Amino acid sequence: MRKFLEAGRLCSPRGIKGELRFDCWCDSPEFLSKVRKLYLDDQGEKFLEILSYRPTIPSIIFKGYEDRNSASVLTGRTVYFSRDDIKLPKGVYFNDDLISAPVFDVEGNKIGVLKEIEESPRCFYYIVVGENKEYCIPYNDAFVKSVSPEKIVVELIDGLEKDLKADKNA
Template identity: 60%
Template sequence: MKKFLEAGVLGAPRGVKGELRFDCWCDSPDFLRSVNRFYFDAEGTKSLAVKRYHPSIPSIVFEGREDRQSAALLTGRKLWFDRDDVSLPEGVYFNDDLIGLRVYDAENGEDIGVLSAIEEGSRNFLYRIKGDKEYLVPAVDAFVKSVDPEKGIAVSLIEGLEV
C-alpha cells in the first residue's frame, strides 16, 4: 500500500496573501480538511504545512508562503497527502488500493480479470477490468457485489459491459 496518495494540483494565486487555487482529485475537497501537511512527491521527502485550507473554494495557504509571489512559485505542482492523516468509513477504500485487485464473478467465483483503472463516468465511477476480455463496469451495487482488498472485487456482469 502506498503511504502517500495524490491529492490534486495547485493552481494560480488568488489574492495577495498567498492563497492558491487547488484542483482537488478526491471525491470532495472537504475530505482533505484534516490534512495539515501536503507533500510534493510520492515519497514524502518535501512538504509544506497548511496554514489555511478552504474546501468550499477550494484553495490553500501554506506556512511561509503567505505572499502572492512565493505562493505563485508553487502553481502547477502536484500534491500528495499521507494516508494516515485521514480516516475512511468502514467499507470505503482509496482508489489506489483497489487498482490491481482480482475481479471475479459473484455467482461462480471465476476470474474475470484485474481492475486496471477507475474512471469517472457521467453518473458514477466506472471500473475498467482487463482479462481475456475488457469490461467497463459501473461502480454501483447492481454490478459490484462486494469489495475486499484481500479477496478482490465480486461483480455481476450483464451483456453490454464488454468494451
C-alpha cells in the same frame, strides 16, 4: 501500497495573501479538511504546512508562502497526502489499494483484475482486464456487489465486455 497519494494540483494565486486555488482530486474537497500537511513528492521528502484550507472554493494557504509572489512558485505542482493522516471508515478503501484486485462475477468465476478506475461526470467505472476480455463496469450497487483489496464481486450483463482477441485481429 504507496504511503503518499495524489491530493490534487495547485493552481493560480487568488488575492494577495498567498491563497492558491486548488484542483482537488479526492472524492470531495472536504476529504482533506483535517489534513495539516501536503507533500510535494510521492516519497514525502518535502512537505508544506497548511495554514488555511477552504474546501468550499477550494483554496489553500501554506506556511512560508503567505504572499502572492511566493505562492505563485507552487502553481502547477501536484501535491500528495499521507495515508497516515486519513482515517477511512470500515469497508472504505483508497482507489489505489484496489488496483490489481482480483474481480469475480456473482457465480464466483474470476473474470480478471482491476486495471484502473475511470471517472466520468455520472459515475466511476471499473476497468477490468481478463484473459481475452476487458470490462467497463459502472460503480454502483446494481453492478458492484462487494469491494475489498482482496476481492471485488460484480454482476455482469451483456454489453459490459470488449473482446480483446477480436481487437488484435482487426
